[in-house]
Amino acid sequence: MVMKQKIKILLLTTLVFSTNLYAQRQRQNPATVRVCGEYTYVVPENISREQARRIAVERAREQALLDRFGRNVTVSTATVVRNENEQSSIRLLSLGGSEAKGEWLEDVGTPIVEEFMERGEFVVRVSNVCGNAIEITDVGIDFTAKVLRNGTSISDESLDFRDGNSIHLWFRSPRDGYLAVYLVDDDIEIVYRLLPYMNDRSGRGAKKIIGGKDYVLFSKEHAESYELPTMDEYVMTAQKPIEHNHLFIIFSPNEFTRANDAPSNEALLPHQLPYDEFRRWLARNRAWNRGLTYQTKLLTIRK
Numbered sequence: 001m002v003m004k005q006k007i008k009i010l011l012l013t014t015l016v017f018s019t020n021l022y023a024q025r026q027r028q029n030p031a032t033v034r035v036c037g038e039y040t041y042v043v044p045e046n047i048s049r050e051q052a053r054r055i056a057v058e059r060a061r062e063q064a065l066l067d068r069f070g071r072n073v074t075v076s077t078a079t080v081v082r083n084e085n086e087q088s089s090i091r092l093l094s095l096g097g098s099e100a101k102g103e104w105l106e107d108v109g110t111p112i113v114e115e116f117m118e119r120g121e122f123v124v125r126v127s128n129v130c131g132n133a134i135e136i137t138d139v140g141i142d143f144t145a146k147v148l149r150n151g152t153s154i155s156d157e158s159l160d161f162r163d164g165n166s167i168h169l170w171f172r173s174p175r176d177g178y179l180a181v182y183l184v185d186d187d188i189e190i191v192y193r194l195l196p197y198m199n200d201r202s203g204r205g206a207k208k209i210i211g212g213k214d215y216v217l218f219s220k221e222h223a224e225s226y227e228l229p230t231m232d233e234y235v236m237t238a239q240k241p242i243e244h245n246h247l248f249i250i251f252s253p254n255e256f257t258r259a260n261d262a263p264s265n266e267a268l269l270p271h272q273l274p275y276d277e278f279r280r281w282l283a284r285n286r287a288w289n290r291g292l293t294y295q296t297k298l299l300t301i302r303k
Contacts, residue, residue, distance in 0.1 A: 037064030
């Protein structure tokens, strides 16, 4: 039986990883170090206070990694202007990248945030942005993932949704491995497991992927026969006029266990666990599974 899940997806900036169960040889846990950073952000007029605080904290993390590991961090931004019904809207997209020499595992402590006006400009200054990090010495697998709206072909790719739109994920990896997809609801600090599916009783932490093969996930039409009894389909929902969401796509050449989640109190919601438990699971296991790669997709949902 195919069940259509209706869940609320909200924004959270975090890092995702998994546990390496089948390493070919025993490995020593890479050294975890404490790093701290600060950043002063002059806020453009089209950026809200909440967005400005998030951007400032993220750039403070990047600066801390740069200072500690000497990596070359780059941040690119793009301003999108849209005109609809004689009304214009401006949206800023921010994407970060680097020559991966260090990776932020988890936050430690609470950042100090100051907001003030200086020479007629709104400024956000953050300090005490601290966390645990590790040095990265290998390159992850370069997989391709595309978010699809109301369809299952690549031409349906979109990051903009309306309340009630269906969502699918197109995926391809150059090599065999294991895939998992997680969703974090920042409003209630609950993490939902989208893949493996809710009724998957195998205990596997991820879906087996064949290298070079195209996959369309969350789709009955494209599901493999053994998945049909357990697979889920999803729609995007929004309670506010506009909401932002992150989808986390996790891939590893090594099989890994799932987080210690449990059934939701609501029948149609995926299995879940508290965010704090999930974060600890992430920080502990990412240090051991150096072959894991992940992508995040920033989605916009309008009511």
